[in-house]
Structure formats: C-alpha cells, structure tokens
Amino acid sequence: MKALIAGAGRLGTQIAQVLAAARNDVTLVDIDDDRIAELEGRVPARLMAGDACDPAFLERAGALTADLVIATTGHDEDNLVTSLLAKRHFAVPKVVARVNDTENTWLFDQRWGVDTAVPAATPLISLIEEATGATDTVALLRLSKAGVDAIETVITPQSRAAGHTLTGIALPAGTVVATVVRDGRPTVPAPEMRLRPGDELLVVSHAATEQEIRAAFQ
Incomplete structure (x- = not known):
C-alpha cells in the first residue's frame, strides 16, 4: 500500500513508523523544513518539505498513485483542504483526517473528501486500523482493543x-x-x-x- 501522510508531528511520525514497519510505501510531508530535516534518518519513510494544501506539491509527493492519504496536521482547515484535494483532485481511494477541534467535526465528511474523521484523542492503533481497513497490518502492535x-x-x-x-x-x-x-x-x-x-x-x-x-x- 502507498500511504501519504500530511503532518510530521508526533502523531504523523508514529503512523509513518508503524505503516513502514508493516512494509508499506510511506511518504511523510510537512510544511516545516526544519521538522523534516530533524527527522532525516530517524523515520523509515520518504520525507518531503512542502505545503500539502498545494495540489502541485501533493502531486510531487505521490498523491496520484496513493492508496491512502492521512491528514494529521494540528490545523483543521489544512486537514480539510488536503482531504478535499486528495479525494476530488487525485481520486485517492481512502482519505482519513484528524479533527483537532471537536466543534469542527461536522465539517469532516465526504463533502470535504473525508472518508474517516478521527478525533485527536483516538489511540494510535485504532487510527491506523481505521485508515488501513485491515487489522492484520497492525496485529503485532495490538495489545488490547482500546487504550493502547x-x-x-x-x-x-x-x-x-x-x-x-x-x-x-x-x-x-x-x-x-x-x-x-x-x-x-x-x-x-x-x-x-x-x-x-x-x-x-x-x-x-x-x-x-x-x-x-x-x-x-x-
């Protein structure tokens, strides 16, 4: 599976590590050049600095062939724009977006290209299972059904x-x-x-x- 993750904060980085460990082809992008430079050699994924709200950059990052896009930035507006581009412009089969502010949850639906909206407090394991649609990809990491x-x-x-x-x-x-x-x-x-x-x-x-x-x- 080819996964494109927008947002190289702690959550996005952890998702990239887990998906890469399951032998997926992972690209992790962030608008912060310094953050990407800091992760060089530490994350087993393709790293790119750029704005995931920019269609041209998303195309360079591999959105045209991505099976999965996960928007995990700390800004709901960025996650929505990335999701919309992924689904409408690049026809990505599965789009998952993080909801930082619960008051914005109503926006995170298929009108904005979001297949699955994930609250910020969702455990990592549950988020990855929602994203991949296959629990076997994280069977190694599954210690319990919740709270991991x-x-x-x-x-x-x-x-x-x-x-x-x-x-x-x-x-x-x-x-x-x-x-x-x-x-x-x-x-x-x-x-x-x-x-x-x-x-x-x-x-x-x-x-x-x-x-x-x-x-x-x-």
Missing part, C-alpha cells in the same frame, strides 16, 4: 539500555517493543537483540505511563 499508547524513545550513548539485550530490560507490565528503527530500517526485534546508540524504539503499552517506559530505557 505508542511511545517513541531513542537510545543514546548515555542510555542505561545501550549495550543490553531486550530480555535484559525490565519493562512495565503490558508493554512490548514493537519496532526498532536502526540505520533507517524498521525491524521486529527478537528478544536477544542488543540495543545500540541511535536505535529508535516504538513501544506500545496499555498500562504504563510514558515516564515509566522512558525510565526503563534511559
């Missing part, structure tokens, strides 16, 4: 987990390391995998807090 949090953490030379295998790290209950991105390539980690500085982990949990998870690694 996805948290990123990066191993540094100072991290307590550096040099240790996953089996040697005491994780909070209900927590699993779903993906390790190493040298720009996501892998499903084996228990004996030894963590290195620069490794970026996507950890999912239905019980632990972000602080508890980061404390286990950092």
Whole structure:
C-alpha cells in the first residue's frame, strides 16, 4: 500500500513508523523544513518539505498513485483542504483526517473528501486500523482493543539500555517493543537483540505511563 501522510508531528511520525514497519510505501510531508530535516534518518519513510494544501506539491509527493492519504496536521482547515484535494483532485481511494477541534467535526465528511474523521484523542492503533481497513497490518502492535499508547524513545550513548539485550530490560507490565528503527530500517526485534546508540524504539503499552517506559530505557 502507498500511504501519504500530511503532518510530521508526533502523531504523523508514529503512523509513518508503524505503516513502514508493516512494509508499506510511506511518504511523510510537512510544511516545516526544519521538522523534516530533524527527522532525516530517524523515520523509515520518504520525507518531503512542502505545503500539502498545494495540489502541485501533493502531486510531487505521490498523491496520484496513493492508496491512502492521512491528514494529521494540528490545523483543521489544512486537514480539510488536503482531504478535499486528495479525494476530488487525485481520486485517492481512502482519505482519513484528524479533527483537532471537536466543534469542527461536522465539517469532516465526504463533502470535504473525508472518508474517516478521527478525533485527536483516538489511540494510535485504532487510527491506523481505521485508515488501513485491515487489522492484520497492525496485529503485532495490538495489545488490547482500546487504550493502547505508542511511545517513541531513542537510545543514546548515555542510555542505561545501550549495550543490553531486550530480555535484559525490565519493562512495565503490558508493554512490548514493537519496532526498532536502526540505520533507517524498521525491524521486529527478537528478544536477544542488543540495543545500540541511535536505535529508535516504538513501544506500545496499555498500562504504563510514558515516564515509566522512558525510565526503563534511559
């Protein structure tokens, strides 16, 4: 599947990581040049800086051949325009848009090209399942039917987990390391995998807090 994600904030970045880990062809775009530069080498997706509300840019980003467009910016007006262009101009089969302000929910329908409107508080796993229409693409990450949090953490030379295998790290209950991105390539980690500085982990949990998870690694 070819997925185009507009908005490289935390949500858009996490979606890109999960979809790429499931061997999808992912492009992540953002209007902020610095944000895209910051993500270079950290996200296993094609990265592009530009305005997703611009049809010419969307075409360069691959909208003509995209199977899925997800608009995840923090601005509802941008998400609506991106959705409308994706559906009406590029005939993208599946368009998902994030709703930041609940008062705007009524706008996010097929008149604006939105197939699925997702409230900002929707858990990552549920959002991806809504977007892909196939739960098997995220079966690895599914710990429960609701309330699953996805948290990123990066191993540094100072991290307590550096040099240790996953089996040697005491994780909070209900927590699993779903993906390790190493040298720009996501892998499903084996228990004996030894963590290195620069490794970026996507950890999912239905019980632990972000602080508890980061404390286990950092």
